[in-house]
Amino acid sequence: MTADLLFQTLASGVLIGLIYALVAIGLTMIFGVMDIVNFAHGEFLMLGMYSSFWLFALFALDPLITLPLTVLMLFAFGMLLYKLVIRRIIDAPPLSQIFTTFGLMLLFRGLAQFFWKPDYRTIENSLVSGSVHLANFQLGRPQVVAGAGAIVVTSVVWWFLHRTRLGSALEATASDKEAARLMGIDSHRMFGLAWGIGAACAGAAGALLSTFFPIFPEVGANFILIAFVVVNLGGFGSVAGAFWAGILVGVIEVMGGLLIGPQYKMAIVLGLFLAVLMFRPQGLMGRTQ
Secondary structure (H helix, E strand, C coil), rough: CCHHHHHHHHHHHHHHHHHHHHHHHHHHHHHHHHHCCCCCCHHHHHHHHHHHHHHHHHHHHCCCHHHHHHHHHHHHHHHHHHHCCHHHHHHCCHHHHHHHHHHHHHHHHHHHHHHHHCCEEECCCCCCCCCCEECCCCEEEEHHHHHHHHHHHHHHHHHHHHHHHHHHHHHHHHHHHHHHCCCCCCHHHHHHHHHHHHHHHHEEEEEEEECCCCCCCCCHHHHHHHHHHHHHHHHHCHHHHHHHHHHHHHHHHHHHHHHCCHHHEEEEEEEEHHHHHHHHHCCCCCCCC
């Protein structure tokens, strides 16, 4: 194995890991604020990809140009979904909450198959098509731009949570819902905001992925399982943990595929998931209860 091949593989792992992190950040925010596992989170990513595709196909607008619009649409969709469905099951038993989000996953996937068919679609000749050459190796320009975009979106989410009053209220609700209510924080507003931000993060990841990844109704399933691994590894409810865990999982996945075999890379990631569950269930950056 040459040093160039190793470096290129590591770089590829970091870039895909940044996308994993962005998807997982939306998932961990919803869980951290509401203690609800959103099984439909992968379908938010799928909707973001289809939004970018149709804006490109119908209006010739590049996914990078329409990224802010996709984020806003998914944010509004997430908040609307909370008000129409999730708000009704907040006090329901955990099993009912699981069945609800799982049912939403099946509903959105089925609607996508009905309206857009199960065909694979791609976005050709986007603004980021091509490759980036560095020394003796090259990386796909769409992957590099997607990784950079994931860093930007993650930074905006971190800034919002730690530098704004609304973000502080959201974090206070995640830490102690009852105490937040006593301090005058509207918990339902915070819950809706968490769903909006979670959907927006997945939508942003979908828009970035659409420049180099095939688009089809089940595409969310390819990422949601890894997102759960990332959330568990980083610590449920930890945005910083999800970010670093996403990069770690991306690197482990591609290095495992290189050193052991591509057919085993998912098994390696799931083995890591089981190991964390057994030996550190609160995650690498989670707090011990």
